[in-house]
Amino acid sequence: MNYANSDQTSLKDSSLEEIPISSSLKEMIHKLGLNKIQKHLFLCADQTKPLCCSKEVGLESWNYLKNRLKELGLDHPNSNINPYIFRTKANCLRICQSGPILLVYPDQVWYRNATPEVIERVIQEHLLNNKIVKEYVISVNSNQ
Numbered sequence: 001m002n003y004a005n006s007d008q009t010s011l012k013d014s015s016l017e018e019i020p021i022s023s024s025l026k027e028m029i030h031k032l033g034l035n036k037i038q039k040h041l042f043l044c045a046d047q048t049k050p051l052c053c054s055k056e057v058g059l060e061s062w063n064y065l066k067n068r069l070k071e072l073g074l075d076h077p078n079s080n081i082n083p084y085i086f087r088t089k090a091n092c093l094r095i096c097q098s099g100p101i102l103l104v105y106p107d108q109v110w111y112r113n114a115t116p117e118v119i120e121r122v123i124q125e126h127l128l129n130n131k132i133v134k135e136y137v138i139s140v141n142s143n144q
Contacts, residue, residue, distance in 0.1 A: 033077030033084060039127060040086045041065065042103040043114060044093040051092075052099025057115070061100045062089050064116035068123060083127060095138070107132075108141035 045058035069075040074085045102114035
C-alpha cells in the first residue's frame with residue numbers, strides 16, 4: 001500500500017472524535033488520560049522464560065514500581081505539578097541479562113538491575129528531576 005497517497009489522517013491533525021472507535025473505548029481512553037501521559041515505563045518482569053533475572057526478582061520490582069507510582073500520585077493525570085507516568089509489564093525486552101531491565105520512554109533510557117532500590121532512584125532522579133541515573137544505564141538515546 002502506498003501510504004503517501006492513502007486517506008490517512010496525520011498524527012498531528014487527528015483527534016479522538018475523528019477516529020472510528022467505540023464510545024466505550026473512547027470513554028476508557030479519556031478515563032486513563034492517554035493524551036496526558038508524559039513518560040511510559042516498560043519493565044521486564046514475570047517472564048515466560050526468565051533469563052535476565054529470576055521471576056521473583058522481576059515481580060518484586062514490578063510490584064514496587066506500580067505501588068510507588070501510585071503512592072506518589074504519578075500513575076494518573078492530576079495536575080501539572082507531577083508528571084503522568086504510565087507503566088507496562090513486559091514479558092521480555094530482549095536484553096536477557098543484568099535484569100530486571102527498565103526502559104523510560106520517550107527518553108529512550110535503558111536501565112539494568114532495576115531492583116526496588118534502583119527503581120526508587122530512577123523515580124526520584126530521572127522522572128522527578130530529569131537527571132539520568134548513569135550508574136545503571138545500559139543505553140541512552142544519543143539526543144539525551
